[in-house]
Every structure is written in structure tokens, then in C-alpha cells.
Amino acid sequence: MDHLSHPEYAIFTSGLSKRFGSRNAVDGIDLRVPRGSIFGFLGPNGSGKTTTIRMLLGLANISAGQVSLLGHSVPEQIEGVLPKVGALVEGPAAYPYLSGRDNLMRLDASDRSADPKSRDTRVDVALARVGLTQAQDKKVNAYSLGMKQRLGIANALLQPRELLILDEPTNGLDPQGTREVRNLVRQLASEGITIFISSHLLAEIEQICTHLAIMSQGKIVAQGTVEELSATEIFSLSLVTSDGALAIATLKALGIEATQDGKIISAAIPSDLMKPEELSKLLVEAGVGIQAFTLSAPTLEERFVQLTGEGFQVA
Amino acid sequence: MTGSLTFSEISILFRRRRTWAMLATISLIPIALATAVDLSSSTIPPGEGPPFLDRVSQNGFFVSFTAMIVATPLFLPLTMSVVAGDTIAGEASIGILRYLLIAPVNRGRLLLVKFAGALAFALAATFTLLISGLIIGAILFPVGSVTLLSGDAISLPAAIFRLLIVAVYVTISLLGLSAVGLFISTLTVIPVGAMAATVVISTVMQILDNLPQVAVIHPYLLSHYWLGFSDLLRNPMSLGSFGSNVIVQLCYIAIFGALSYGRFTTKDILS
Known part of the structure; x- marks a missing residue:
């Protein structure tokens, strides 16, 4: 095992693979996500983006290869690093019978490193950031898909983060909401947070990304800065x-x-x-x-x- | 802090309408039982119907006790299976499990918290039954000193103390089943499936316990001592079944707790 950490990268993988039966859903990918970048992770549906994200976050076991997340090796040191990582994975999820606010309180209570004294304030701030302050006391089963998506993003923002992993963050949002998410991402990036954003729609993220990786059938077919990828022969x-x-x-x-x-x-x-x-x-x-x-x-x-x-x- | 999450778990459990519906139904068991006895004019001959049913009209104290006997084989395991089967599968089915795990919650800790939630429900269920029984018993029937199975009479407070021990006994009886439900819940993302499988296990255990041909395995069955709490109404109080029940339940908790841990900590969370 290579125990080198890669602190200059927010995400560093080498040979990362995931096998489901005989099929390689993710096939030896080497991701290089520099700190401070807005990294677009592109690929058609079924290309292995979400599976990759699940492995990065320790949700799915790694079949082969190594992952370093903010310089911590995954899965061994995952619990130490996750409080610094906010994520939206494969769409938002919430308890339908709880209000939006109570959902955030619940998820924050799950994080041992979260200070219970500041919980109320942090939840308020996160709700305000995604524009859910008015709807915070409504039960989530009365939320629209776009509101649930915002709640999911609010959850990712409950703590000060160093890395945000956003899997299809504009799914279900109207054009107005999509623009708001894009502005939010720009604003968060300007605070120095590394943003890793996956999408199957290039047009949605092209304008905000500094770096891109393009995935197809479990492999990375191109990776680099946007300028590098736009340069052509x-x-x-x-x-x-x-x-x-x-x-x-x-x-x-x-x-x-x-x-x-x-x-x-x-x-x-x-x-x-x-x-x-x-x-x-x-x-x-x-x-x-x-x-x-x-x-x-x-x-x-x-x-x-x-x-x-x-x-x-x-x- | 684990305290925060356990508190959150229990508060969510008791904010669900389903939990209250189940507790409300449980509270109806002694009410239905007492009302039926009260309305029927004929005296019940001893030995007919559930044990102690004949004593109910003489002393309201026996409503709770008889209700425990009625609810232990079926209704309490059923509601327990709903709660235990839902523990992990319920979170997985709505997708929130992945957000709990990346919050992050250690997977072993989440199992402990879920088991604590199941324990809280078991306590709530048995004590709902007990309190509802005492209230309806006191309303409909005379209440006074209680004649025990051994023939001695003890004062009502002393009898109620014994009833509390009965409730603890029944709560403990439900814990082995909770561990089984927790394990099944780690195997699936469909909570209804886990609930049904847990009910099936509870039923199969009780059927086996009634087959003399497999008497050799009876002492190891989850449900073998479920109804052994009658011993607590003897003088001096016999704690034999209490101890045996505790051991059997602890064994099931240890085995299925370990299986849950082994399964859940290595599982791909793909929901």
C-alpha cells in the first residue's frame, strides 16, 4: 500500500476501481483535483460518476486502487476527514415527516464534531444560504424537488468545509434555481473551498469550472484545466x-x-x-x-x- | 456526541405517527379485554380464555397482567418487528442513510443508536400496556390486595411493584427479537420486507416451541421464556425464568448484534 498522502490535492486517486460482479463500473481512474479548483466531473449517465463519489466518501468499498481525500487516506481515515467535506450524493434525501429544519438538526446531531451549542445558528445560516428560510418549518413531503435539492445543499453547508462534492446539484431545479446554484458555487469557491461537481450536462457547469475530467464507461478519457481541454489539434x-x-x-x-x-x-x-x-x-x-x-x-x-x-x- | 444522536433518534421515533398509532393500539388491548369481561354477565370459569381472565372481575389489578399474556405472543412482537425492521432499511429506503454515514456517523455507532431506539420503543410499548391496564382495571373493577398464585395475599403497592418487574421482563423479551430485526434490516433497503421477515421469525420460534418433537431445542428459542413471567406472581418471587430469559435474550443480542456489525460495516451503501 502506498501511504503517501497528497495534501496539494483535495482529491487524489490512483487506479481507483469498483467491480460489480464481473463488470468494472469504475476502471482504474486517476483523479487529480487541485485544492481551490472548481472541478467539473463530466460523463453520461451510467459512466461511473456516482460510484466514484460513493467510494470517495467511504460509502462503497474500493475494489482496487487508492484514494486520498484532503490528504487523508480513504477508507482508513475517512471519519477524520468527513467533517471537512460537504456532499450531495445522488440527489437529496430527507425524512419526509420532518420539517426541513428538523432534518438539518438531525443530520447535524449525527456529526460528532459538530458543536451542539452553535447548531441552531449554523442551521439558520445554511437555510438562509439556499433560500429556504421561509419554508424551513414545512414538512419535507410538501417540498418540491427543487426545494429538496436546496435542502440537500444546505446540509452540505452545515459546517465550514474544505471540500464540497456535489453530484448533479442542479437536477430538478428550474433555470432560476440552476443560476442560483451556479452563483452559490462561485461564491463558495471564492471563499477558498474546493468544489467537485459532477454533471452529465456540460453546458450547466462549463461556465464555472476551472478544471474538468470526462468520464466514459468507467474510465477517465480526458482531464485537465478547461484551457487544456479546449486546446485542439x-x-x-x-x-x-x-x-x-x-x-x-x-x-x-x-x-x-x-x-x-x-x-x-x-x-x-x-x-x-x-x-x-x-x-x-x-x-x-x-x-x-x-x-x-x-x-x-x-x-x-x-x-x-x-x-x-x-x-x-x-x- | 453519541448522546445527541441517541436523543435525536428517540425523538424522531416518537414524532412519527406510526409509533403513536402502534402505542394507541397497544393501549386498547387491556381496554378491550376489561370491557369484554365487564359486559359479559356470566362468570368465567377458571381455565377458560387467557390465564387469569377469571380473576379480572374480582381484582382490576389482573387486567394489566392478563393483557401482558395476551399481547406477548403476537401484538408486542409485531410492533417490535415494525420498529426493528425499519431501523436501517427505513433509513436506506429514503436515502438518508448515506447522509448519516457521511455526516459522519460511525457505522457501529449507528447500529448502537438504532438498538437504543428499539429499546426505547419496547419500554414504551410494555409500559403503555401496563398503565392502560391499571387505569381501566381501576375504573371497571374493585382493586385491593392481590392474592398471588401461591395463595398468599400482598398489598396493592407491592403487587404493582411486581407488575413493574413483569413489564421489565416483557421488555427484555423483546430485545432479542429487536437484534434479529436489526440484522435483517441491514440486509435490505425495503423496510416492509425486513419487518415481515422479523415477524415470521418470531412466529416460527413460537411454533417450534409448541412442537414436543423438537423439545431439545426449546430452551434455545427466542420465545421460550416469553410467558415465564407468571413466576413473578409467586411468593417468594421466583426469578428462575427471569434469569433464563435474560440469558437467552443476551445470547440473541450478542449473535445478531455481531452479525449486524459484520454485515453493516462492510456493506456498500448504494441506496
Whole structure:
């Protein structure tokens, strides 16, 4: 066993795996979540995100590999570190017959490190932070999904935390609520809290994350800062012309395979091949009449789909 | 602090309508029993109906005692199974279990707290039965010094003291079953399944206890001493069954407590 802790990372895993029977739900992942980052953990449904989170929090046993959470090894030192970690795992949960406030009181009473004297105040603050002060005395079975989600986030904020793990935090929220969560995450991050946020919707978290990992079928297929992941070697060319055959031949002479769809010619161009203006000049010199010429980097979303595959099949 | 969580556990248990519905039903057992005796004009011949039923009309004290005998085989184990079967599976089924564990609550500690909750319910159930019986007995029937099974008479306060020991006896009887229910509750996320399985175990134990062919295992059955509390109404008080019952219940608590611990501390919490 490697007992190195990795205090510079909020979450550090090596070869982390989870087997269910013969299937690897999580297959040897190496997560590197730097302290202070807003880390987006992306992947389609069933890619192993929640299972990973369960292992990080000591809820599920680790089949292979190691986890270091805020420099503590998991599961051996999990109880010492969990008070510094707030989490929302696979949706919120609450006692339906208790009020929102009493639910938080109950969960806070469960944490031995939580000071009972400040419990009332801390619960008040957490409720206010997610906008549930008005609804705190309503029974949770009268809450909407969005209110339950807010309650779940309030629970994650009961104590001063160093790390927040938020699994699909905007699930069930309306656009207004989604924006509030995003603002809350930004605000918490500005207080120095590391935020690990999982989602299957890139668009929801793209704008707030500093780092991303993309998971597909139990493996991490890409990880790094948002800039690193946006940098690309391949541009896509889209050319509108009535001299289709000539354009394809010209591109072919440059070693580029192009496809034609009516007047639109598409091709993938390696970024180090030549500058856009040089390419357009070459085409014009070859006698191709250009009506429109676009050379674009793929969006992060296109990269996401490239890496994880499209469609509704879930592993 | 464990105190905080135990307090929270017990307060949640007694804020559930289900708990109050069960306690209310338990309190109706002696009331129904006493009312039936009061309304029937014919005197009950000794030996018919539940033991001591014939004494109820002579002394209201016996309402509680007879109600204990009536409720011990079926109704008390049934309500106990509901509470014990719900302990872990109930938390798992609504998903709150994962939030308790990451709060964090040590898993062994959570089992202890849950067992403490079950103990609190067992106490509440038997004492509800006892108090309800004493009240309705005093209302409907004459109450005075009590003639024991051995023929001696003792004063009412002394008799009530013995009744308290009976209630403790019945509470202890329910604890082995609680441990069994706690264990089954760690195996599933469907509380109703755990409750039903616990009831089944309590029933099977009692059936086996009535089969002379398996007499050899009778002393080891969870329910073998459940009705042994009649010995407490003798003079001098015979504590033989009390001791045997305590030992049997402690064995079940130890075995099923260990099984619960072994299972729950290594389990993947996926609900």
C-alpha cells in the first residue's frame, strides 16, 4: 500500500476501481483535483460518476486502487476527514415527516464534531444560504424537488468545509434555481473551498469550472484545466463553393480528405498544417470560387461528445 | 456526541405517527379485554380464555397482567418487528442513510443508536400496556390486595411493584427479537420486507416451541421464556425464568448484534 498522502490535492486517486460482479463500473481512474479548483466531473449517465463519489466518501468499498481525500487516506481515515467535506450524493434525501429544519438538526446531531451549542445558528445560516428560510418549518413531503435539492445543499453547508462534492446539484431545479446554484458555487469557491461537481450536462457547469475530467464507461478519457481541454489539434473546415470537385481535388493534393454535401465541403484540418489565410489563398489560386470559408475549433461540447460517444445507450 | 444522536433518534421515533398509532393500539388491548369481561354477565370459569381472565372481575389489578399474556405472543412482537425492521432499511429506503454515514456517523455507532431506539420503543410499548391496564382495571373493577398464585395475599403497592418487574421482563423479551430485526434490516433497503421477515421469525420460534418433537431445542428459542413471567406472581418471587430469559435474550443480542456489525460495516451503501 502506498501511504503517501497528497495534501496539494483535495482529491487524489490512483487506479481507483469498483467491480460489480464481473463488470468494472469504475476502471482504474486517476483523479487529480487541485485544492481551490472548481472541478467539473463530466460523463453520461451510467459512466461511473456516482460510484466514484460513493467510494470517495467511504460509502462503497474500493475494489482496487487508492484514494486520498484532503490528504487523508480513504477508507482508513475517512471519519477524520468527513467533517471537512460537504456532499450531495445522488440527489437529496430527507425524512419526509420532518420539517426541513428538523432534518438539518438531525443530520447535524449525527456529526460528532459538530458543536451542539452553535447548531441552531449554523442551521439558520445554511437555510438562509439556499433560500429556504421561509419554508424551513414545512414538512419535507410538501417540498418540491427543487426545494429538496436546496435542502440537500444546505446540509452540505452545515459546517465550514474544505471540500464540497456535489453530484448533479442542479437536477430538478428550474433555470432560476440552476443560476442560483451556479452563483452559490462561485461564491463558495471564492471563499477558498474546493468544489467537485459532477454533471452529465456540460453546458450547466462549463461556465464555472476551472478544471474538468470526462468520464466514459468507467474510465477517465480526458482531464485537465478547461484551457487544456479546449486546446485542439484539429480544426474543422466548412467551405461553400460551386466548384466542389475542384476543391476536393485541391485539398486531396494537400493530404486532406474532404467530403461533399451539395455545395458544402467539410474536412478536418490539422492545426499545424497551415494558417487559414494560406489555405484560402491556395484554394483561390487553384481556381475554386469560394462563397464561404470557415475554419473552426470544436466547442467543448463537441469534444465531450467526441470523447464519450453520442446516443442513448448506457453501459 | 453519541448522546445527541441517541436523543435525536428517540425523538424522531416518537414524532412519527406510526409509533403513536402502534402505542394507541397497544393501549386498547387491556381496554378491550376489561370491557369484554365487564359486559359479559356470566362468570368465567377458571381455565377458560387467557390465564387469569377469571380473576379480572374480582381484582382490576389482573387486567394489566392478563393483557401482558395476551399481547406477548403476537401484538408486542409485531410492533417490535415494525420498529426493528425499519431501523436501517427505513433509513436506506429514503436515502438518508448515506447522509448519516457521511455526516459522519460511525457505522457501529449507528447500529448502537438504532438498538437504543428499539429499546426505547419496547419500554414504551410494555409500559403503555401496563398503565392502560391499571387505569381501566381501576375504573371497571374493585382493586385491593392481590392474592398471588401461591395463595398468599400482598398489598396493592407491592403487587404493582411486581407488575413493574413483569413489564421489565416483557421488555427484555423483546430485545432479542429487536437484534434479529436489526440484522435483517441491514440486509435490505425495503423496510416492509425486513419487518415481515422479523415477524415470521418470531412466529416460527413460537411454533417450534409448541412442537414436543423438537423439545431439545426449546430452551434455545427466542420465545421460550416469553410467558415465564407468571413466576413473578409467586411468593417468594421466583426469578428462575427471569434469569433464563435474560440469558437467552443476551445470547440473541450478542449473535445478531455481531452479525449486524459484520454485515453493516462492510456493506456498500448504494441506496
